[in-house]
Amino acid sequence: MDRLEFEKPSRSRFTTTTTTTTQTHRVVAYWYFYCAALVFAIVAVGGVTRLTESGLSITEWNLITGMKPPRTDEEWNVEFEKYKLFPEYKLLNHNITLNEFKFIFYMEWGHRMLGRFIGLSFILPGLYFASRGMMSPSIRNRSLFVAVLIGCQGVLGWYMVKSGLKQELMEAKSFHGVSQYWLAAHLGSAFIIYSIMLLTGFEILRTSSKNAVALSEQISTLLRVPGFKTFSRATHQIATLVLLTAFSGAFVAGLDAGLVYNEFPFMGEGLMPSDMWAHSDPTVMEKPVPLWRNMLENASAVQFNHRFLAMTTSTAVVGLWFASRRFTLPASSRLAVNALLGVTALQVSLGISTLLYLVPVPLAAAHQSGSLLLLSTSLWLLHTLRRLPVKI
Known part of the structure; x- marks a missing residue:
């Protein structure tokens, strides 16, 4: 099949849409890409956490005190005893040793800590960029929306964990861990956050590029091709x-x-x-x-x-x-x-x-x-x- 060609863009044939609002600084794009990379990392870590059945090893949610893992034998035994109260231990891991519990605990703890790090990595620089006028109004509003989504993601994660801690699960003939509905919501929201971050970074770089006009005209010309x-x-x-x-x-x-x-x-x-x-x-x-x-x-x-x-x-x-x-x-x-x-x-x-x-x-x-x-x-x-x- 013959390749369809298009003419070289000509400014006289059409007008490129321009705006005169505050232009977003290119460093904001790199910050978005950095945060997207962190989201990619937490999805990967979350997958391993799920596959190693580590996600229910921490049975409480403490935003601040939960950042400190157990250090002494007494603290580890306390966490282990908490874990023993729930269905995963009783139905699947009743033969688990303390050292094995430490492994799955650290997997989940690392996952949670990375989530907190992502929140801080997005919110704190975002506030700085916004206060310095380095974002256009649309990017500033979008960043606020993403920050809210990140907060909601943490809430979804905890509800997902809670779904696997219900004592009613003891009556089930088989135990799969957390609810597949909450797991899908948690993973799906991570993919949506990642998509927004990635597309926003692309958009900022492209619209601030020296070749922005030429690129826009090239796509406009292509859109005329049948x-x-x-x-x-x-x-x-x-x-x-x-x-x-x-x-x-x-x-x-x-x-x-x-x-x-x-x-x-x-x-x-x-x-x-x-x-x-x-x-x-x-x-x-x-x-x-x-x-x-x-x-x-x-x-x-x-x-x-x-x-x-x-x-x-x-x-x-x-x-x-x-x-x-x-x-x-x-x-x-x-x-x-x-x-x-x-x-x-x-x-x-x-x-x-x-x-x-x-x-x-x-x-x-x-x-x-x-x-x-x-x-x-x-x-x-x-x-x-x-x-x-x-x-x-």
């Missing part, structure tokens, strides 16, 4: 698919659904598991649940959902890559679309390997981090194709 608007919209849809696939992965983690049907591409005798609707079947369950709950609480259905979304996303990425060959994209967009294809192949490989090898911690942790890397690449691509206002 089919390019559809291609550009598709990049947003793929980023949404990546986010939904990662969100479904939280349900897989919450129900330990990766430990059923450890084969690919089949699930038992077919592509769809035979017990796909088991929780809604009155012949199987004494108290069948609605179909929507079956889709979110049946481990087999949850794994199928994740597989389906993953295959849909990867197919869409391949289709987008082939569609991109029709256009003469800017160099950054061409690099981004090629990177997206490569990262997708890596993520699919990690996902299948994690499944086939019964969810080993290194592979599973790499797969979770890979989802955030895939989201990063998809956001980078859609950003390179955005037509942003030029600030003067």
Whole structure:
């Protein structure tokens, strides 16, 4: 198929939108990227914390006093006795030693401390930049919104932990830890915060670039090419698919659904598991649940959902890559679309390997981090194709 060309931008053919509001300093972009990197790190640490079943080792939430870990044998024994009161110890870890408890305690403590560090790393510099007039009004307001989201993220994390400490869980036939609903909300909000941070950093750098006008005109010209608007919209849809696939992965983690049907591409005798609707079947369950709950609480259905979304996303990425060959994209967009294809192949490989090898911690942790890397690449691509206002 012939490559579609576009003309060299001409200022006389259209007018680039400009604004005269306070321009955000470029250092704010680097600060956003730094905070995004910290969020990436805490997602990775959180994944390992979940995989090592460390998340319920600290049974209280103390914002200030919780920053100090136990130091003496007496303090460690006190924390260990608290842990023994809850279902995870009674149902899963009743043979755990004090030294083993120390390991999972430090995993969760490190996760919480990193969360506090992120909050301070965002709020304190943000206040400084705002007070110095280094942010435009829109970026200042967005930063306030992100700060609120970070606070809400901490609250979601504690409610997630509380969901795994309920004594009613003692009556369950199996114990998976925290509620998959709270886990999905906690992980999903982290992905949203990360996305806002990354896109904001990209936006600040691009609108303050010396080539901002030329870049804006180049995208404006591309938008006149037949089919390019559809291609550009598709990049947003793929980023949404990546986010939904990662969100479904939280349900897989919450129900330990990766430990059923450890084969690919089949699930038992077919592509769809035979017990796909088991929780809604009155012949199987004494108290069948609605179909929507079956889709979110049946481990087999949850794994199928994740597989389906993953295959849909990867197919869409391949289709987008082939569609991109029709256009003469800017160099950054061409690099981004090629990177997206490569990262997708890596993520699919990690996902299948994690499944086939019964969810080993290194592979599973790499797969979770890979989802955030895939989201990063998809956001980078859609950003390179955005037509942003030029600030003067």
